[in-house]
Amino acid sequence: MKLSINGILTLSGLTDAEMASLKSENEWPNPQIQIAENMGRYTAHIPSLVEVWIEKDGVLFLPRGYLDRLLEQFTPEIIDDQRTTAPVDMPPLEGVTYREYQQDLLDQAYQHQQGTLTAPTGSGKSIMGMALIAHHGQRSLILVNSKELASQWKREILKWMGIEAGTVGGGKWIEGEEITVAMLQTLHRNPEKAAELFSRHGLTLVDETHRVAAQTFSEVIGWSSTLYRYGLTATPHRRDGLHDLIHRCVGETIATIHPDQVEQQGGIVPATIKIIQTGFTPSWAVDSWSDYLGELVESEERNQLIASIAMQSSQSTPTLILTDRVDHVGNIAAFLDDALEIHGKLPAKERRSRMERIAGHQITIGTTGLLGEGLDVSGWGVLVMATPISSKVRLLQACGRVLRPHPGKQRGYIADLVDDHGFSGSSRNKRLAIYQERGFDVIQ
Numbered sequence: 001m002k003l004s005i006n007g008i009l010t011l012s013g014l015t016d017a018e019m020a021s022l023k024s025e026n027e028w029p030n031p032q033i034q035i036a037e038n039m040g041r042y043t044a045h046i047p048s049l050v051e052v053w054i055e056k057d058g059v060l061f062l063p064r065g066y067l068d069r070l071l072e073q074f075t076p077e078i079i080d081d082q083r084t085t086a087p088v089d090m091p092p093l094e095g096v097t098y099r100e101y102q103q104d105l106l107d108q109a110y111q112h113q114q115g116t117l118t119a120p121t122g123s124g125k126s127i128m129g130m131a132l133i134a135h136h137g138q139r140s141l142i143l144v145n146s147k148e149l150a151s152q153w154k155r156e157i158l159k160w161m162g163i164e165a166g167t168v169g170g171g172k173w174i175e176g177e178e179i180t181v182a183m184l185q186t187l188h189r190n191p192e193k194a195a196e197l198f199s200r201h202g203l204t205l206v207d208e209t210h211r212v213a214a215q216t217f218s219e220v221i222g223w224s225s226t227l228y229r230y231g232l233t234a235t236p237h238r239r240d241g242l243h244d245l246i247h248r249c250v251g252e253t254i255a256t257i258h259p260d261q262v263e264q265q266g267g268i269v270p271a272t273i274k275i276i277q278t279g280f281t282p283s284w285a286v287d288s289w290s291d292y293l294g295e296l297v298e299s300e301e302r303n304q305l306i307a308s309i310a311m312q313s314s315q316s317t318p319t320l321i322l323t324d325r326v327d328h329v330g331n332i333a334a335f336l337d338d339a340l341e342i343h344g345k346l347p348a349k350e351r352r353s354r355m356e357r358i359a360g361h362q363i364t365i366g367t368t369g370l371l372g373e374g375l376d377v378s379g380w381g382v383l384v385m386a387t388p389i390s391s392k393v394r395l396l397q398a399c400g401r402v403l404r405p406h407p408g409k410q411r412g413y414i415a416d417l418v419d420d421h422g423f424s425g426s427s428r429n430k431r432l433a434i435y436q437e438r439g440f441d442v443i444q
Contacts, residue, residue, distance in 0.1 A: 025069070141180050147352075
């Protein structure tokens with residue numbers, strides 16, 4: 001067996017038994033079949049397996065995240081290591097005292113060249129990511145999936161390391177001397193330039209790693225030839241259960257911080273969930289989730305209820321309203337004075353301007369995709385979930401918006417709205433199980 005390592009793993013000289021074993025380790029039953037069957041849909045066109053291997057002329061190609069598991073089971077006769085390094089003088093983080101759980105995670109991570117780091121909202125993922133970069137002293141790429149996250153990383157790098165990071169994305173392609181923050185979408189549109197970019201670096205850090213399993217993002221990770229590859233995530237889960245896809249992209253989980261550790265050391269505040277019955281009943285014609293959301297968004301009584309909850313809570317603490325629909329933002333805002341509206345359809349310049357004004361508003365209304373994860377805003381004390389969330393990843397990310405510590409904040413409060421409909425009830429039951437798992441206080 002010969003193994004070549006760069007952005008992916010290339011294996012040749014395999015026996016039939018080795019080929020079969022490696023394929024079986026990198027394929028899973030396709031959960032879309034069960035989902036389609038549950039909805040009474042046709043399934044013959046859906047592949048029976050989700051495969052992350054490719055075989056061509058007896059050569060097997062696998063994602064590099066599988067490397068550690070591969071070497072646990074096999075001993076290749078030849079290993080051709082083509083991973084890239086790019087040593088550079090990297091300054092330490094200024095004025096940072098690591099919490100015990102942060103230092104423990106870093107000590108574990110330093111022992112590995114790749115892997116997934118799991119740490120909840122409020123644990124200081126960006127600080128730990130920069131510590132990894134400083135420790136290894138390699139030109140580094142930080143991969144993100146939104147302009148807002150890119151801007152946030154650049155600010156943090158300048159603040160703690162004194163480095164002006166480069167930017168790839170938003171119409172720019174400017175490499176930094178030490179660190180570059182790059183948009184995954186931009187890299188995907190420029191595969192040749194992206195591969196060259198990776199070849200000039202020695203470390204790749206992927207933020208919000210749970211997103212990399214999407215085909216677009218996993219392709220980009222497959223171009224990353226850097227010796228060190230790490231992923232940061234608060235929730236290494238997929239709604240369809242294919243969590244292994246995340247690990248195949250970046251690597252197995254090598255260190256984990258539990259939310260209790262962060263709460264005990266003041267990194268996050270406790271959460272209280274208030275279940276609120278809206279009284280909203282969709283029409284009899286609603287037979288899909290999309291139809292349900294469509295009617296929900298247009299319900300004036302329900303939107304007025306959301307607005308009244310936010311008005312009451314905003315008298316004592318800044319309040320965030322999250323919805324999955326852009327038009328819902330405006331519909332709710334119509335019942336509020338001076339609420340800050342933020343969503344992806346705003347021009348980029350205006351969106352950035354509004355993001356910078358969040359601290360000056362008692363009520364912010366935004367889309368879950370834009371404000372529901374990753375942002376370092378500590379002032380929000382109440383979250384109103386204007387549309388239901390079933391995904392564990394998205395739910396915990398959304399709740400995390402109000403769990404960051406802030407002067408005077410004792411707890412984070414989440415208003416969980418439940419409608420009189422089967423879709424809503426099913427979604428509520430999933431959320432209750434997640435709340436129980438995380439130890440959140442629930443008031444019904």
